[in-house]
Amino acid sequence: EDQVTQSPEALRLQEGESSSLNCSYTVSGLRGLFWYRQDPGKGPEFLFTLYSAGEEKEKERLKATLTKKESFLHITAPKPEDSATYLCAPKRDTDKLIFGTGTRLQVFP
Amino acid sequence: DTGVSQDPRHKITKRGQNVTFRCDPISEHNRLYWYRQTLGQGPEFLTYFQNEAQLEKSRLLSDRFSAERPKGSFSTLEIQRTEQGDSAMYLCASSLDIYEQYFGPGTRLTVT
Numbered sequence: 001e002d003q004v005t006q007s008p009e010a011l012r013l014q015e016g017e018s019s020s021l022n023c024s025y026t027v028s029g030l031r032g033l034f035w036y037r038q039d040p041g042k043g044p045e046f047l048f049t050l051y052s053a054g055e056e057k058e059k060e061r062l063k064a065t066l067t068k069k070e071s072f073l074h075i076t077a078p079k080p081e082d083s084a085t086y087l088c089a090p091k092r093d094t095d096k097l098i099f100g101t102g103t104r105l106q107v108f109p
Numbered sequence: 110d111t112g113v114s115q116d117p118r119h120k121i122t123k124r125g126q127n128v129t130f131r132c133d134p135i136s137e138h139n140r141l142y143w144y145r146q147t148l149g150q151g152p153e154f155l156t157y158f159q160n161e162a163q164l165e166k167s168r169l170l171s172d173r174f175s176a177e178r179p180k181g182s183f184s185t186l187e188i189q190r191t192e193q194g195d196s197a198m199y200l201c202a203s204s205l206d207i208y209e210q211y212f213g214p215g216t217r218l219t220v221t
Contacts, residue, residue: 004151031207034209034210036212041215041217042214042215043113043200043202043212043213043214043215044152044200044212045212046209046210046211046212049208049209087151087152089151089152094165095140095157095164095165095207096142096154096157096165096167097142097144097152097154097210098154099144099151099152099153100151101149101150101151102151
């Protein structure tokens with residue numbers, strides 16, 4: 001059975017304090033892994049797609065990496081506006097996304 | 110460049126009533142997806158269309174749920190005889206072929 005686990009469930013950071021979020025998965029027929037950001041009451045906002053182990057992608061203060069069993073979202077020198085829930089979603093060969101429960105990030109000034 | 114739009118944004122209904130939600134995908138996106146999200150959880154896949162064909166349905170989609178995408182453009186999701194357990198955020202996403210799925214703002218359903 002497909003499983004996606006995100007850790008930690010919640011993370012509180014001081015502004016400028018770098019950290020990493022983890023997404024571990026067991027998904028058969030993996031065809032990519034997506035990262036989204038979601039603000040309260042809104043739909044998920046697309047951040048990255050990673051297709052193969054060893055791949056890395058960056059966007060502003062965020063960098064996503066992928067191995068065969070997990071993905072990391074590194075946040076460098078975060079700002080309060082980075083506060084949100086971050087969702088990872090492996091994609092199977094059937095095209096549907098399998099979401100984790102997310103990491104709720106709070107960045108304090 | 111307009112994104113995915115959903116209507117209504119909020120819906121409050123009484124148990125047993127039928128509701129219908131609409132999703133307009135990004136122009137030229139041939140794939141359209143419906144997900145459901147409850148508080149504290151990630152979105153759960155419900156169904157998806159490639160053009161007008163419904164290609165996959167989750168077992169979460171009971172007989173009370175039906176989705177359509179006539180002419181491969183907008184889509185509707187209908188829930189018949191709503192139950193309190195149907196209260197959730199219903200999210201629509203679209204993509205061009207197998208690439209990134211872009212989500213709309215969602216429709217929040219409250220069943221009283």
